[in-house]
Amino acid sequence: MALDDKQLEGAPKDYNKKVQRNSSFFRALKNSLHGIWMILVRERNLRIHIFLGFLILIAGLHYGLVRSDWLWVTVAVFTVISSEFLNTIIEALVDLVVEKRYHPLAGLAKDVAAGGVLAAVAFEIIILLIVFQPYVWRQFGIVTNFSQFIHNFSR
Numbered sequence: 001m002a003l004d005d006k007q008l009e010g011a012p013k014d015y016n017k018k019v020q021r022n023s024s025f026f027r028a029l030k031n032s033l034h035g036i037w038m039i040l041v042r043e044r045n046l047r048i049h050i051f052l053g054f055l056i057l058i059a060g061l062h063y064g065l066v067r068s069d070w071l072w073v074t075v076a077v078f079t080v081i082s083s084e085f086l087n088t089i090i091e092a093l094v095d096l097v098v099e100k101r102y103h104p105l106a107g108l109a110k111d112v113a114a115g116g117v118l119a120a121v122a123f124e125i126i127i128l129l130i131v132f133q134p135y136v137w138r139q140f141g142i143v144t145n146f147s148q149f150i151h152n153f154s155r
């Protein structure tokens with residue numbers, strides 16, 4: 001991943017460059033936006049999650065979700081997006097430390113980071129199922145009671 005990027009492969013030549021603190025709020029903002037642009041360009045999975053986020057937004061508008069539903073859906077979508085950011089940071093740091101050498105700990109760090117994304121996606125799916133299922137059933141004229149269903153299930 002990270003080391004395939006030609007622009008970043010050239011980075012070691014810049015070792016003598018000094019790193020400066022962000023001198024102003026706008027400079028910090030510009031660097032943050034650059035970070036978002038970099039991950040958007042490089043990480044296909046993040047682009048897929050953002051695309052799915054737009055589809056969820058359209059579905060939410062279609063079904064007319066209530067405020068509390070929107071809160072949960074927003075938390076779920078941003079949890080996945082944040083986990084992709086974290087995954088990319090860990091991959092970049094691991095590649096920086098081990099370069100292209102094999103190390104079991106490097107593999108462990110990357111696999112655990114990827115597992116974190118999977119856990120976040122599982123969280124998102126559970127939230128989406130709980131939030132959307134009454135709206136979908138209602139479309140077919142079926143009124144459900146989720147709490148009653150869970151209660152009956154546990155008996």
Ligand SMILES: Nc1ncnc2c1ncn2[C@@H]1O[C@H](COP(=O)(O)OP(=O)(O)OP(=O)(O)O)[C@@H](O)[C@H]1O
Nearest residue numbers: 001002091098100101102103104106107110111114
């Ligand atoms: N330096 C390394 N040493 C040992 N195993 C590694 C190393 N780099 C990668 N791996 C293993 O190869 C897998 C794929 O690594 P890679 O850097 O391509 O991440 P990726 O999962 O493809 O990234 P992306 O999230 O961008 O798809 C890792 O999950 C890890 O198991």
